[in-house]
Each structure stands twice: as structure tokens, then as C-alpha cells.
Amino acid sequence: MRILVLSDEPCKLLWEYYRPETFKGIDLIISCGDLPADYLTFIATVFRGPVLYVHGNHDAKYDQKPPEGCICIEDEIFTYKGVRILGLGGSHKYNGTRWQFTQKEMTKRVRRLWYPLFRNKGFDILVTHSPAFGVQDGKDWAHQGFRVFNELIEKYQPKLFLYGHVHLNYGDHARECRIGNTLCVNGFERYVIDYKMPQ
Template sequence: MKILAISDVPSKALWDYGTREHLEGIDLILSCGDLPQKYLEYLTNFTAAPILYVHGNHDCSYRQHEPGGCICVDDEVYVWKGLRIMGLGGSIKYNMRPDSYQYTEKEMSGRVRKLRRKAHKAGGIDLLLTHSPAAGLNDNTDHAHKGFECFNALLDEFEPQWFVHGHVHLNYDAKLPRVCTRGKTMVINATERYVFEIPDPAPAAPPRHFWEKWLEP
């Protein structure tokens, strides 16, 4: 399965020319936020791959008009072809703008708690999709680009294979890696665009009723 991760900066290669060619072979598109609605809607014209997205802190206009033809997975555990994706958009709260997607650490922790039950019901998560990074993991020193501590707890608890985020542009710091690891998790900064491949997820086993064990030979 080939995945295109995008975030923060529209890619000229996708926006201005060669869009269809650059999207050829892509099975899934993940948007980490802070991208114009028109950009995401434009991409839907050149691919049959679903576009799943979370909100960035600058996506205030999404409140009036969500990107057409795309699927919001914010505050959801969304399963696509067996791939279990937890979506948590927004950034740390750094100003008092009421219509932006900004959260205190306590508020983001509350959102995480609400998703834990869904994640356990799904049998875990394979991919954590966020706008912001985790605290101390590819975040920055200024308050607006500080990561969330509760994301580290999620990585420790569920050990997803992939953590895809945006928010911290790679040109902010020459030492920022595009890809790194934390424990069992591959961490990807999706700024502009990044393509990666994963194994096709195994189909989820249907849930068993408690009495079925008595029918086993």
C-alpha cells in the first residue's frame, strides 16, 4: 500500500503541474492540516484514493466549508481496508483566537481519553495522524510549535507502527529529520509531501461471542 502524506505547504508538483502522474499508484492520501480546502478538493479530481484529514491550527475556514470529497478523521478511529487510523488535529494553544483549532495539554488529553475506548474496541491503532508532533519529538522551542505530552503516552500505550504529523516545517531547523523512530513507531513529518509504503493490512478478524469458545472441538 502506497501512502501520500501532505501538510502545511501545498506542493508545486501536485498543485501546478503533473498532478495525475505524481498521484499515480497512490492508494491513500493523509492530510495533517493547514492546507487550503481548494488544494484538497483539487487533488480529488486526479485520484480515486481517499483523502483523510485532520485539522491544522490555521484551518479556521474549515468550520464554514469542509473540503468536499474528503473524509475528516479528527477525533475518530477510522478503519480503512484494515488500517486503523486515530486522528487528532490541532496545535497547542498559543493565542486566544476562539475559532482556531488550538488546545491546551489538558484539553488534548481529554480528546485522547475519549478515543481510547474506540481504539481498544478496534483492537489497537496502526497509525496516529495528527497536526502537531509529540512533546520532545521533532517539536520546536517556541510555544506555538510545542508538541503534546499526551501523544507520547499514546505511542507508549498502543505502539502504532506509524505516527504522521505536520506543523513543524522542515525549514525551521536544518537538524529536523523527515523520518525517525520512537520505540516501535516510525515517525514521519509530512510537511509539503512525503510518500511511503506499508504492507497491506491483514483483514481484521470478526469479533467473537463469549459463548463461541464452548463450541470449539
Template sequence: MKILVVSDEESKFIWDHFDPEKFKDVRLIISCGDLKAAYLSFLVSMIHAPLLYVHGNHDTDYKVNPPEGCDSIEDRIVTFKGVRILGLGGSFRYSPGDYQYTERQMRWRITKLKPKLLLSKGVDILVTHAPVYKLGDGEDLCHRGFECFSTFMNQYNPKYLLHGHQHLNYGRNQRIHRYKNTEIVNAFGYYFIEV
């Protein structure tokens, strides 16, 4: 199954020069946050595939104007065509504001999901906004990743961890990292994965 993953920066290739032929095989769209609601609504209407999303640290306007036709998977496990997907949006807390968490708060979010994770026998894809600590994150507090995501991968062994937040045009990062059996994908802009 072909999945389009997006995050952080609206792609002119997609938005301004949309070619349906290039997306005809996409069965699911996943947003890792910090994109305009109108962009996500555009994607779901033009590609004709469901769109699942988590919040980025800049997505506070979603409270008033959520992306139409899209589904938030914050703190939820959703199964799509047999693929189990969990969403944990937000960034590391660097200032007062919504969708920012301390390490302890993010760990608690995961702990509260343990009964659901047990029932679903884990997940295939973990969708986050923030990266994993020391695996594609930044050195500043704003772009720091979460250590508990490594613990999650150790325990539940997802096939993919999809994240955003760390812009690839910062010139200090790469798109793909690997941690044990998990492929970690930075969804900045857009990227395709096959599940």
C-alpha cells in the first residue's frame, strides 16, 4: 500500500502544479503536522484517499478551523487496511503554548495508551510531529526529540516512525534513519512509503 506522508512545508509541486497521475496509487495520506488546514483539505479532496493527521507545535488554528475531511489520530490507534497506526503529535516544550510537551508528559501519553496497545498487539506505524532524541532531531530545545520514542520502538517494534518538525532545508539532517527494525522517516515536504 502506497502512503503519502507530508509535514511542515506545503509542497508547490503538489499544491500549485497538481498532477493526479502522480498520486493515483496513493491509498492513504498521513500528515505529521505544521501544515495549513486548507492544504490538508486540498490533499484529501484531490487525491481521494483518507488523510490522518497529528498536530504540530504551530497547529493551534486547527482548534477553530480543523482540516475538512481529515481525521485527527492524536492519542488514538486507527487500523486502515490492516495497518495499525498511532498518533502522538506535538513538540518538545520550549515555550508556553499548546501541542508542546515535556519528556515526562509525552511518556505519560504513551503510558495511558498501554491497554489499547496491548489489545491491538502494538502498531505498525507511529506518527509523531517531533523526532526521536538523537535520531534526526536538533540540538536546540525547540527541535529536541523525545527519548520515550526510543523506548516505544524497543517495546512495540513498529515498522515505521513518521515525524516532521526538523526541516530538511536546515541543512543538518537526513530524511531516513534506522533504529533496530524501525525505519524513521522525516516527512518534511512530502515523501512516499510502501507498507
């Protein structure tokens, strides 16, 4: 399954310079947040597959105008073709606006998911806006990762961890890294991943 990951900065090739073959071979699109609703709505209109999203720290405006034709996977496990996808948007709290959380608040969100995690026997892909703590996150307060993401990855060992928030042009941040057996991918702007489906 080929997944197109988006985050933080619209890609002109997918929008302004869109061509019918743009999404050829893509099976699933996942947004890791901080993208204009109109941008995701356009993509959902021209793409013949699901467009999933979580909120970034700048996506409070989705409350009034959410991306149309897209599926919000906040605080739930969405299953697509047998692949279990857990969504947890938002960033570390730095100015108190919506979709910002302290370490404790994000941990509480995860704890409330105990039953879906139990019922689904874990998950295969973790989708967040922020990175995990100490793994390609920022040194500043706003871009610090969440410790509970590290715990989720250690316990459930998903194949993929998709996130954004830390722009690759901020400094020396890798597009890909690993936490154990989990491939961690920063979806800044756009990135394509070939996901090996379970047998």
C-alpha cells in the first residue's frame, strides 16, 4: 500500500500545479496537521481514496470549517484494508490555544483509549502532529515531543509513526529515523511511503 503523507506546508505540485496523474499509484493520504482546510478539501475531491487527518496546533479554524471529504481520526483507531491507524493531533502547549497539550494532558488522552487499543489489539500506524520526545523533536518548548508517544511505540511496536510539526527546514532534522522496529517519518510538505501489508 502506497501512502502519501502531508504536513505543515502545502505542496504546489498537489494543488496549484495539479495534474490528473499526480496521485497515480497512491492508495491512502494522511495529513499530520497544520494544513489549510481548502487544500485538503481539494485533494479529497480529486483523489479517489481516503484522506485521513489529525489536527496541528494551528488547526483550530477546522472547528468552523473542517476539510470536506476528509476523515478525522483524532482519538480513535481507524482501520483501512486491515491496517489499524491511531490518530493523536496537537502540539506541546506553549500559548494555550486549542490543540495544544501538556505532557500530562496528552497522556490522559492516550489513557482514555485503553478500550479501543485493547479491542483492536494495538495499532499498525501512529499518526500525530508532534514527534515523540527526544526523537527528532525541537529543543524549544513549542516543538518538544510527547513522552507518551514513546511509550505507545515501545508497547505496541507499530510499523510506522507519522508526524509533522518540526519543519525540515528548521535545521538538522532527519526525514526518517527508527525507534526500535518502528519507522518514524516526518511528513513535512509531502512524502511517499510504501507500506508492506500484513500477510
